Amino acid sequence: MVLKVKHVKKRFGKQTVLKDITFSLEPKTCTALIGPNGAGKTTLLRMLSGLLKPTEGSIAYETKGDFRRIIGYLPQYPQFYEWMTAKEFLTFAANIYGLGKYETENRVRSLLEKTDLVDAKHKQIRTFSGGMKQRLGLAQALIHQPKILFLDEPVASLDPIGRRDVLTFLKQLKHEMTILFSTHILNDAEEVSDRVIILKDGTIVEQGALSSLEEKYALSKIILRMNLDGADVIKRMKRLPSIQDIEKIGDFLHLYVTSLDDAQKELFSFIEGEGISLIEYRIGRLTMEELFVKAVNE
Numbered sequence: 001m002v003l004k005v006k007h008v009k010k011r012f013g014k015q016t017v018l019k020d021i022t023f024s025l026e027p028k029t030c031t032a033l034i035g036p037n038g039a040g041k042t043t044l045l046r047m048l049s050g051l052l053k054p055t056e057g058s059i060a061y062e063t064k065g066d067f068r069r070i071i072g073y074l075p076q077y078p079q080f081y082e083w084m085t086a087k088e089f090l091t092f093a094a095n096i097y098g099l100g101k102y103e104t105e106n107r108v109r110s111l112l113e114k115t116d117l118v119d120a121k122h123k124q125i126r127t128f129s130g131g132m133k134q135r136l137g138l139a140q141a142l143i144h145q146p147k148i149l150f151l152d153e154p155v156a157s158l159d160p161i162g163r164r165d166v167l168t169f170l171k172q173l174k175h176e177m178t179i180l181f182s183t184h185i186l187n188d189a190e191e192v193s194d195r196v197i198i199l200k201d202g203t204i205v206e207q208g209a210l211s212s213l214e215e216k217y218a219l220s221k222i223i224l225r226m227n228l229d230g231a232d233v234i235k236r237m238k239r240l241p242s243i244q245d246i247e248k249i250g251d252f253l254h255l256y257v258t259s260l261d262d263a264q265k266e267l268f269s270f271i272e273g274e275g276i277s278l279i280e281y282r283i284g285r286l287t288m289e290e291l292f293v294k295a296v297n298e
Contacts, residue, residue: 131162
């Protein structure tokens with residue numbers, strides 16, 4: 001374990017924003033911290049980075065020295081000296097960490113290449129796009145070669161091109177270090193992360209490997225469109241033993257079932273008995289969004 005968080009609570013006055021938070025991070029894994037706005041994601045990341053102290057509980061890093069030497073942190077809205085150039089800013093960040101001249105030059109050159117900012121290294125940051133600033137913020141967080149990287153909503157404010165650049169970079173980085181990043185964009189979590197931590201109202205409601213969560217909330221999904229989908233028909237269909245829930249999305253019915261084989265037998269028998277004609281029928285799987293909704297609602 002590179003990080004262990006045990007029974008952490010955070011209060012601001014009388015308001016408790018984080019409640020009994022316990023989890024750990026393994027080396028070279030990427031974990032998505034997911035939750036609705038106000039769930040406590042930013043507060044947790046600020047505590048992990050040392051900007052806030054927990055009211056109760058412990059945060060332990062696998063290091064004997066100052067834990068800040070092994071972490072990198074990118075806030076949701078990184079701040080820059082915009083009159084500096086990209087190269088000047090990274091050199092400044094390296095000096096803060098006490099890197100020597102030779103190491104600084106190597107790290108700055110390497111990170112400018114990795115973040116695709118070589119052509120912009122002599123341009124002032126004020127001229128950068130949002131995606132370029134976010135990549136520069138990542139480079140700054142990586143300048144001292146941390147073991148753990150904390151990112152707060154790293155792609156939330158980016159256009160599709162900038163978002164794709166950052167996600168591609170994260171996929172490369174997760175083989176080199178441990179990453180914990182917060183997001184409310186569930187497709188990004190599914191694409192990049194190995195594990196998820198789901199927060200709701202300051203409490204962890206679910207955590208673990210994506211594969212284990214998919215197994216835990218194992219439901220198959222049947223998607224169909226038919227010539228008759230009135231409320232009475234849906235109500236009767238819900239009574240079938242293998243159908244747990246039905247959601248109407250546009251012209252389609254999404255049936256969440258516990259046993260695909262049993263559900264198909266029951267469903268075809270029901271359709272035949274009701275005299276319903278199928279227009280379209282296919283088998284689906286739970287999306288990350290559906291898994292998230294199930295976890296926070298249970």
